[in-house]
Amino acid sequence: MTDTNPVIETFFVVLNKLDADPKNVRKTYSKEGIKELAATIRADGYRLLQNIFVRNGEKRGRFFVTAGGRRLAALIHLA
Numbered sequence: 001m002t003d004t005n006p007v008i009e010t011f012f013v014v015l016n017k018l019d020a021d022p023k024n025v026r027k028t029y030s031k032e033g034i035k036e037l038a039a040t041i042r043a044d045g046y047r048l049l050q051n052i053f054v055r056n057g058e059k060r061g062r063f064f065v066t067a068g069g070r071r072l073a074a075l076i077h078l079a
Helices: 029-044 069-079
Strands: 018-020 053-056 063-067
Touching: 018 069, 029 069, 063 069
Parallel strands: 018 063
Antiparallel strands: 053 063
16 A cells, blocks of 8 residues: 655755745735735744745755745745
């Protein structure tokens, strides 16, 4: 019998190694919404309340953000 459960692991990734996933249906975000989310992240001590989910990118050591594109945009705004 084959195990069909995906392996989920938590690890830290440097912000500049993250790319928006080209398969994500949402391509644009409200600038005002990103600014508001960035302010919330800053107020919370730069902690995310939800993790960003990634998959391996096309280049070694890079990752596509599959869930958390708005959070990624807010973090980039803060950088």
